[in-house]
Amino acid sequence: MNNQKYLIAANWKQNGDSKSLIKLINDFIKSYKKIKPRCEILILPPSIYLNAISNRLSHHKIPRKKISLGSQNISSFDNGAYTGELSVDMTKDYNCTYALIGHSERRHVFQEDEKTIAKKMQLSLASNMNTILCVGETIAEYNKKLTKKVILRQLKSALIKSSVLLKSDHSKVIIAYEPVWAIGTGKTASLDNISDVHSYIRNVLNKILGIKTNSIKILYGGSVNNLNASSILSLSNVNGALVGGASLNSKKFIDICSSI
Numbered sequence: 563m564n565n566q567k568y569l570i571a572a573n574w575k576q577n578g579d580s581k582s583l584i585k586l587i588n589d590f591i592k593s594y595k596k597i598k599p600r601c602e603i604l605i606l607p608p609s610i611y612l613n614a615i616s617n618r619l620s621h622h623k624i625p626r627k628k629i630s631l632g633s634q635n636i637s638s639f640d641n642g643a644y645t646g647e648l649s650v651d652m653t654k655d656y657n658c659t660y661a662l663i664g665h666s667e668r669r670h671v672f673q674e675d676e677k678t679i680a681k682k683m684q685l686s687l688a689s690n691m692n693t694i695l696c697v698g699e700t701i702a703e704y705n706k707k708l709t710k711k712v713i714l715r716q717l718k719s720a721l722i723k724s725s726v727l728l729k730s731d732h733s734k735v736i737i738a739y740e741p742v743w744a745i746g747t748g749k750t751a752s753l754d755n756i757s758d759v760h761s762y763i764r765n766v767l768n769k770i771l772g773i774k775t776n777s778i779k780i781l782y783g784g785s786v787n788n789l790n791a792s793s794i795l796s797l798s799n800v801n802g803a804l805v806g807g808a809s810l811n812s813k814k815f816i817d818i819c820s821s822i
């Protein structure tokens with residue numbers, strides 16, 4: 563296990579309602595206060611509930627450095643006539659300090675292309691947001707042994723517009739490796755597979771930015787749960803987890819956070 567502080571993120575996706583999500587965060591805070599896990603925790607609620615969740619954290623006097631808030635997506639445009647969109651600066655108004663970009667559901671369900679993802683990265687980083695870029699291959703790409711090729715393309719295209727900024731300061735960028743076939747399927751990638759891809763991502767980041775990037779966190783996501791978290795998080799170059807399904811259960815999520 564390395565010494566870097568781990569980041570464990572809860573991606574609630576489009577789940578729950580006001581009542582159930584308030585209960586979820588209240589239950590989670592109760593366990594959190596008892597256990598005090600040593601990692602940084604990030605909650606990514608549906609954006610319409612950001613304010614309510616933020617109020618619960620304030621009410622329970624939880625320091626924002628311990629449990630942060632983030633948005634699951636941001637607009638690829640600055641404020642203007644873009645109906646239905648939320649700009650990165652708007653999410654800041656709701657105490658968001660993180661933005662998730664290029665999640666596989668955005669890429670595959672909403673057909674977000676690499677140009678759009680690069681624009682979002684640029685806007686988010688320019689706005690000084692902690693920015694999590696998701697990368698990962700589909701099952702067809704995995705079967706054709708194209709994982710590294712896909713990840714190289716996704717990293718290069720997303721970071722290219724921001725590379726000048728990142729060369730002088732890469733403290734705000736985080737990568738999440740989420741194999742598409744492992745998301746919500748219960749099929750976690752093998753430890754060897756995760757290890758291999760994460761060290762590949764580290765090498766690509768070093769090459770793209772031309773510097774040692776050991777301080778850039780690389781998270782793993784895809785069917786992480788309370789039973790497999792500890793072995794995944796003990797791998798080198800795994801600096802945290804991006805958790806979907808299991809983050810909707812406060813007990814399972816606190817178990818993941820305290821498995822470090």
Ligand code: 13P
Pocket residue numbers: 573665740744745746747748783784785786804805806807808
């Ligand atoms: P699951 O943990 O449900 O597989 O989801 C992973 C994910 O997509 C997190 O962003």
